[in-house]
Amino acid sequence: MRSAAAATAGAFVCEAATPGTAQAQQSSFQDLAGRFESRSLPQVTIFRAREIITLDPDKPSATAVAILGDRIVAVGSVAELQAAANGQPYRVDETFADKVIAPGLIAQHDHPLLTGLTMVSEIIAIEDWVLPAGVVPAAKTPEAYRARLAEASAKLRDPAALLVTWGYHPLFHGALTRADLDRISTARPIIVWHRSAHEFIVNGKALDTYGIDAAFVAGLSEAARAQSNLDEGHFWEGGMFGVMPKLLPAIATPDRLRRGLEFVVGYYHANGVTLGCEPGGLFSKQLQDAQNAVLSRPDSPFRFFFIPDGKSIIAAFPDTAISETEKVLGWGEGMTAMVPRAIKLFADGAIYSLAMQLRDPYIDEGHGEWIMQPDVFGRAFRVYWDAGYQIHVHVNGDAGLDMVLDTVETNMRRRPRHDHRTLAIHLAVSRKDQVERMKRLGVIVSANPYYVRALADAYAQKGLGPERADTMVRLGDIERAGVSYSLHSDMPMAPGQPLFLMHCAVNRTTESGRVAAPDQRASRLAALQGITLNAAHSLRMDAEIGSIVPGKLANFSILEENPLTVDAARIKDIAVWGTVHEGRVLPVRRG
Template identity: 60%
Template sequence: MFPTDRRSVLRVLLWGSAAFLPSHSARALTNSLSDLGGTMVQNADAVIYTAREVVTLDPARPTAQAVAVLGDRIHAAGTLSEVTAALDGHPYRVDDRYSGHVIVPGFIAQHDHPILAALTMASVILSIEDWVLPGGTVPAVRDKADFIARLTEAVSAAPTADEPILTWGYHPSFYGRLTRSDLDAISTQQPILAWARSCHEMVLNSAALARGGVTADTVAGFSDTAQEQSNFDEGRFWEQGFFAVLPNIGSMVASPERLRAGLELSRDYMRAKGITIGNEPGGILSKQVQDGVNAVFGAADMPFRWSFMADGKSLIAAQPDDARVIADTEALAGWYGGMTSLAPKQIKLFADGAIYSQLMQVRDPFLDGHKGEWMMDLDQFQRAFRVYWDAGYQLHVHVNGDAGLDRVLDTLETNLRRTPRDDHRTTIVHFAVSGADQVLRIRDLGAIVSANPYYVAALADNYGEVGLGPDRADNMVRLGDVEAAGISWSLHSDMPMAPCDPLFLMWCAVNRVTSSGRVAGPAQRVSAETALRGVTINAAYSLKLEHEIGSIEPGKRANLTILGDNPLTVDPEKIRDIAVIGTVMEGRDFPAQSDRRKASLDMPRNPEASQEFAVAALDHAMRVAHGHEGN
């Protein structure tokens, strides 16, 4: 529900319009509305936060010692005497809780997936990395034997003998092939579903197959492609085979209760990592599921805002009439409310396959000769790009391989020549494998980069031996070259593809230390300051919100993250260890540690509705992870 009081309506108006006007107009509107907002809060006390140091990322004043917040906006930053004077007699109070800490601009979760994160985080996590969650740390799996032992413990601890056990995180490149017989050795009575780390594959034991009514005849009824990507004897379903089996297994994976618990866990996790605003590119296209997400993420006491960027791939496939595609896209704005919203005039498209399953399209063959996948056929991709380009949209394109990047840049160049646009900010998303020549082309075409630096830390060692070879693996996410070329770049986690932890992402980009402890591609390392910009002001720029958030400047939203130390001055290897003390989001305080809140969700309770809900939720999660249409 949208708020109706004048102050909240003002916020909604600001949120939905100012950031998408030309720079001078956006600043003028922001200032004028801030002035109007100031009159509304003239009887409210301002709050002055003092700190050991304030890192503003404002070129006019890079550091400060205090920040004055009036309502939901930053009023001034400077010394205590300067910000007091700037209030010009307005009542204020000094909050010195953070006087021994460091304040930085509020962290931005630029690209994350709440439903996929919710379903994976609410499972039995057995993955290639540690997961530090609000309830404790889940240590990384050492090998296949460790995986089997820990999964056996989880099955034994289940409250009932027939409760489905969902585990997530197994990676065949790290631990070897996993099959139905491996899971049957744990239990033939308890349904067990092992979701791969890539989210592109699932292995079921015999009990899970039986519970879902999946038989050899079921698989024989799949499409030819889905049959090729299914192995009933091994209980393995991947890519289109996974989509084909969704109706059978959905309620075991994505029940309303599991989604609710996972969304609450994801909310608390992101809060603890200092997030003040986030975005999902490729938003939900099921109203029922979006309502469930809104019940948690749209609540008035949410510690951060969340926007959703429409899924252009699915929208373009569903609507053959170019003229109606944009109308269908913009109609989605009515699905949101409270702390959730639709990101205006921005769209998500897909080029090639995922990094974790090594299905990106590469110029030179993979070491084992396997082939990558295209997530959109060329004609469909070109049509989608053209339709949204002509409508003035900013395009965010998922791409992982250098051959995939060639397709994106070719299409961008075609549209620039056909219909030139200034400041289009076409965003290269993920940016795993690329060539040095492509960096220069990105610059020349006016595109920007949203990179996942975790690929290097998690995958470079393994992919240097399996799939890519050492040179391509070590030079994944070549941010050093991007920085040298003067291209705007930002960092994202793609949660759950990496932990939604901005300090950890900074650590990955600055150090490029792999799981074995070596430095991969040292020339591609970046400075701590540019990495901080990557999770603040540059992330805001990639979402066209740089006039509203991303730095500590008068008139911007009062979004602050409070840290135990300064990430720009600590030993670079210790950036990930800095404590998050809390956040201020639009003037509201959110300590990092607090009691978990439970949302009251309006979820379906009858079996038929629950099954429909589960399949819709899991289908969305798979579209996000795969980029497929599910047919």
């Protein structure tokens, strides 16, 4: 994205003007109109709206916004902007006259490749999935899951065709092993992708077909072998990454990749997304090229950014990690790009796998796992810290967070950095003392509030117990402490719908309809900022996007209602008309 100063030079917002004031805007118009013949000035478009949510504290609401090219040049009322034009050509566009214009919604942490591949697989999950093709109903019991799995196998005409299914969760669906899958079919390969996407369970035919045998597992790293069970066909965390090169070519065929990524484009646009980011996807130039083939098209309704996977880079290139990371910057093209001087590291295991590292023991179910062993994590963190990188860290449990904060504090004491914006991602289980420590250390948060809705009821019974389950994603404490936080879906870990995330954060209603830990609810304003301005802040893009102020990119989400004033229970139901992306008006295609 170009700098605001470069893009607005010659437009009617002077660099010396103070953003957000009608006086500054009028002065800016007049200065330029007096300096140039009006016929030599480009035409400005003034969009009228029922209401504009600017997230600019100096002008929190307005009814008109003027844009030139891909930039916002003025905000106010139509009359103010017409007066400020002072001879410069303009047109008033009434397309959004009865709509609400909000800052462009940001998918701060999502996985387009993973989303595409799971959404075109056989979905048998713990919740309903509302997709453009229809609703895929939940399976919430072992019996329902096994019946659906058998039906999915039976409906494949080719008895040897691969069956890939996503959504399995043992707390809902019971134990599942290689032997169970063999009872469904010994003729076709079956790959069960765990709801967390951090585990595979496969049948014997899949092991044979894709060459996963005792010799192969013996050749994996020690950590990967410890997280593999060949007899049960079960591979989790490091074990999953170990068998990924064997299974991924079958899962990610060119046709499935294309269909899945085209789904991503339509789905995210329909939900008002104007910018997305994936921190730490699979470290593969071939897979990045496959994503670029769809996401980088010039007509894409959003830009998508990628942050490299430091776990893989540090493992492959322990002595040249920074130079190898710099090589990745050329992997994007068109509407995709790699984020410079940013990296993703991993602490503990997935919440959906109950593999978080916890201070206190699990109840009945669960086992703590490390994705990166603490000593390996510490070495990698130091390398990227010393190189001035912003470090995004996947962390789910309170013991995992202790490890991350200890590492940050060690490096702050050793080599202090101002505004490092180290990002704690997911933050399922945390403690209040850790919130204060994050504030002191300058750590910011990217939280997934959907965990409360999907998992609090079940995890209160098994795994975490009532107190830890209900206080998952403690946004109330984080907000009161003044820690900057954003919201993400980690799609497919939650639906990639920013307004639904806001709804989950504000309401904290569980699957049963109760409110979990009411004091941990987010305020509406902060939750909206979490999918706009604070999401941009977490990506170090807040000078360019996230609010509607002069000089920023003209990225808007066009809504039917105001999420700050609509009934809180209806935030998730707000209809999205479409978006404006860098000045392009893009209605959602219906049907």
